[in-house]
Amino acid sequence: MAHRWGMVVDLDRCTGCEACVTACHAENNIPTVGAAEAARGRAMHWIRVERYWEGEFPEARLTFRPVLCQQCDNAPCEAVCPTYASHQTDEGLNAQVYNRCIGTRYCANACMYNVRFFNFFHPQWEKPLQLQLNPDVSLREAGVMEKCTFCVQRIKAAKSEARAEERELVDGALQPACAQACPAGALVFGDLNDPESRVARLSESPRGSKLLEEYGAEPKITYLQRQGWHEPDAQ
Amino acid sequence: MNRTRNNPLADDLVRPLFHTSVWFYGAVLVLATVVLAGAAAWGYQLWYGIGVAGINWPVFWGFYLTNFVFWIGISHAGTLISAILRLVNARWRRPVTRCAEVITVFALMIGAMFPIIHLGRPWLAFWLAPYPSAREIWPNFRSPLVWDFFAINTYLTGSLMFLLLPMIPDFALVRDRSTGWRRRIYGALALGWQGTTKQWHRLESGMQIMAIAIIPVAVSVHTIVSFDFSMATVPMWHSTIFGPYFVAGAIFSGIAALIVAMAALRKLLHLEAYLHPVHFENLGKLLLLMSLLWAYFVFAERLTVWYGNEHSEMAVFWATQRGEYAPLYWAMVVCNFVIPFPILALRQLRTIAGTVVASFAVLIGMWLERFLIIVPSLAHKPLPYTWGDYAPQPVEIIIMVATFAAMILLYMLFSKFVPIISIWEMKVGNQPHPPVVTEAEDELAGLWRARP
Numbered sequence: 156m157a158h159r160w161g162m163v164v165d166l167d168r169c170t171g172c173e174a175c176v177t178a179c180h181a182e183n184n185i186p187t188v189g190a191a192e193a194a195r196g197r198a199m200h201w202i203r204v205e206r207y208w209e210g211e212f213p214e215a216r217l218t219f220r221p222v223l224c225q226q227c228d229n230a231p232c233e234a235v236c237p238t239y240a241s242h243q244t245d246e247g248l249n250a251q252v253y254n255r256c257i258g259t260r261y262c263a264n265a266c267m268y269n270v271r272f273f274n275f276f277h278p279q280w281e282k283p284l285q286l287q288l289n290p291d292v293s294l295r296e297a298g299v300m301e302k303c304t305f306c307v308q309r310i311k312a313a314k315s316e317a318r319a320e321e322r323e324l325v326d327g328a329l330q331p332a333c334a335q336a337c338p339a340g341a342l343v344f345g346d347l348n349d350p351e352s353r354v355a356r357l358s359e360s361p362r363g364s365k366l367l368e369e370y371g372a373e374p375k376i377t378y379l380q381r382q383g384w385h386e387p388d389a390q
Numbered sequence: 391m392n393r394t395r396n397n398p399l400a401d402d403l404v405r406p407l408f409h410t411s412v413w414f415y416g417a418v419l420v421l422a423t424v425v426l427a428g429a430a431a432w433g434y435q436l437w438y439g440i441g442v443a444g445i446n447w448p449v450f451w452g453f454y455l456t457n458f459v460f461w462i463g464i465s466h467a468g469t470l471i472s473a474i475l476r477l478v479n480a481r482w483r484r485p486v487t488r489c490a491e492v493i494t495v496f497a498l499m500i501g502a503m504f505p506i507i508h509l510g511r512p513w514l515a516f517w518l519a520p521y522p523s524a525r526e527i528w529p530n531f532r533s534p535l536v537w538d539f540f541a542i543n544t545y546l547t548g549s550l551m552f553l554l555l556p557m558i559p560d561f562a563l564v565r566d567r568s569t570g571w572r573r574r575i576y577g578a579l580a581l582g583w584q585g586t587t588k589q590w591h592r593l594e595s596g597m598q599i600m601a602i603a604i605i606p607v608a609v610s611v612h613t614i615v616s617f618d619f620s621m622a623t624v625p626m627w628h629s630t631i632f633g634p635y636f637v638a639g640a641i642f643s644g645i646a647a648l649i650v651a652m653a654a655l656r657k658l659l660h661l662e663a664y665l666h667p668v669h670f671e672n673l674g675k676l677l678l679l680m681s682l683l684w685a686y687f688v689f690a691e692r693l694t695v696w697y698g699n700e701h702s703e704m705a706v707f708w709a710t711q712r713g714e715y716a717p718l719y720w721a722m723v724v725c726n727f728v729i730p731f732p733i734l735a736l737r738q739l740r741t742i743a744g745t746v747v748a749s750f751a752v753l754i755g756m757w758l759e760r761f762l763i764i765v766p767s768l769a770h771k772p773l774p775y776t777w778g779d780y781a782p783q784p785v786e787i788i789i790m791v792a793t794f795a796a797m798i799l800l801y802m803l804f805s806k807f808v809p810i811i812s813i814w815e816m817k818v819g820n821q822p823h824p825p826v827v828t829e830a831e832d833e834l835a836g837l838w839r840a841r842p
Contacts, residue, residue, distance in 0.1 A: 237536045257512075275440060367772055
């Protein structure tokens with residue numbers, strides 16, 4: 156059976172440390188645009204940690220939610236792309252073909268999660284930072300859209316390694332950079348079509364829900380809700 | 391020949407083609423400079439990347455798409471109005487139709503440039519066209535942008551034919567009055583027009599077919615433009631009302647553009663004898679109707695959103711109603727309703743000056759409406775963490791101003807090369823009581839046959 160890659164995000168475990176964001180930038184050659192451009196809303200983070208306050212001071216409470224491409228089964232970004240740059244792969248990934256993208260940015264508007272990022276200028280790296288670029292990931296030129304790939308280069312590499320060694324993929328051995336870097340283990344990645352995988356079991360959890368589920372995009376990322384919160388003096 | 395020469399009507403209307411004042415050259419020079427500045431701004435954007443515009447994450451569409459929708463809306467002035475007036479055989483339409491149809495063609499050409507200007511990689515825009523290639527990839531027919539591509543091209547082709555068909559007899563008339571290179575050019579454009587009964591008959595049936603065919607095309611174009619927005623589940627975009635709402639808004643701004651253009655032509659080309667106050671009065675009534683219709687649509691849209699009280703939609707609703715976009719929103723309401731309604735509703739104010747004032751207000755208001763549909767929604771998508779804002783950058787403003795200059799420039803040049811009022815249609819209209827049109831045709835045919 157074909158793989159169907161998915162993820163579980165345990166909000167109870169997320170500390171908001173943003174190690175996932177840093178790891179993603181390093182793995183996927185995501186350009187940093189500088190403070191001025193970032194202030195204009197041009198920063199690119201394929202995964203971000205959304206920070207929300209609940210309640211009023213002094214009872215305010217800080218919560219985090221890592222948001223990355225939800226790899227929707229019924230993805231709104233794919234239908235609207237005039238050139239098929241955005242499309243669904245056989246393994247359920249929302250792929251973005253950079254060479255096919257003409258930069259209408261319609262996909263980014265149609266995506267209710269705002270997890271698509273546009274190269275407003277040619278990416279630049281200060282020397283000698285260009286030496287740390289990942290050779291497995293192509294660079295994107297000005298005018299094209301980019302987004303989380305679930306580290307498709309790692310998926311490809313793990314599959315060909317397993318094929319060479321004539322074995323099945325081992326659950327947990329293959330991880331995208333964000334999940335690998337998460338110190339709290341809040342991000343769990345795996346094959347949803349393998350009923351024994353950790354991600355498949357966790358996504359059945361009663362704590363599980365999808366982000367903006369009401370839009371019907373059928374995301375493949377499940378969020379596990381925080382459990383009981385006790386006020387310090389109530390304990 | 392003598393009859394042609396002694397025809398005061400034709401003399402009057404052909405005059406701008408043969409006599410040009412120094413002011414005209416001055417105006418052309420100024421406008422051409424502005425258009426060139428716009429071209430330079432686009433070149434600058436091509437060189438450095440679309441990042442020189444103000445668009446950002448999450449407001450990926452800004453001024454360019456606002457202008458796209460605005461100009462496509464303006465294009466509904468001409469062909470649609472002229473086709474309807476032709477079909478209902480409104481006699482007062484005769485001096486109005488051509489200057490209306492020209493607006494359509496030029497506004498479409500300008501509007502259709504914006505989706506290309508706004509692309510990240512505009513040199514690849516041709517990928518929207520289905521053509522056989524080694525890649526074996528066709529455009530994605532599920533994408534509203536591909537629907538746009540076909541709708542706009544169909545409308546542009548149809549409008550061009552609708553404009554050019556009734557120009558043929560007038561080209562022949564100019565041909566017969568000119569000498570030298572002019573005669574050769576207009577002779578070619580006249581396509582061998584001799585004014586025979588058969589030719590008149592074919593022209594009439596051609597016009598009839600085009601007038602009927604162009605109406606559904608025009609309605610579909612702005613409906614499909616609205617689909618660019620309403621097909622996406624973005625707050626306050628995803629609405630079933632958008633199709634008719636956009637079409638009504640397009641006709642609204644289109645009539646306003648037509649009134650402004652007619653007033654300018656009347657003044658500058660001294661066409662007082664042809665464009666009467668009654669034309670402005672009638673178009674003013676149409677504008678009044680569209681203003682009421684627009685207000686009704688806005689009320690219906692806003693009330694249902696407010697009553698539904700859905701979280702993400704309310705964020706956009708309040709941002710426009712009393713938040714950061716409220717000044718623009720209320721300016722839009724004033725321009726589209728508060729100013730034009732009393733002017734157009736009171737007969738004493740529905741003069742040429744009055745309708746022009748109302749039309750200017752409507753043009754500003756409808757531009758704001760397009761902006762307010764696009765930007766506040768993108769700035770307030772469902773996850774509050776991703777809210778943003780938008781400020782236009784100089785390059786976007788220069789390109790926008792340049793397109794307005796381009797519109798005026800194209801219109802001025804057109805009125806220099808083609809009689810802006812359809813001469814033969816005026817003549818047909820001048821027949822005291824034409825029981826059947828063919829009688830008038832026969833007389834006209836004789837008129838053309840008499841040429842040397």
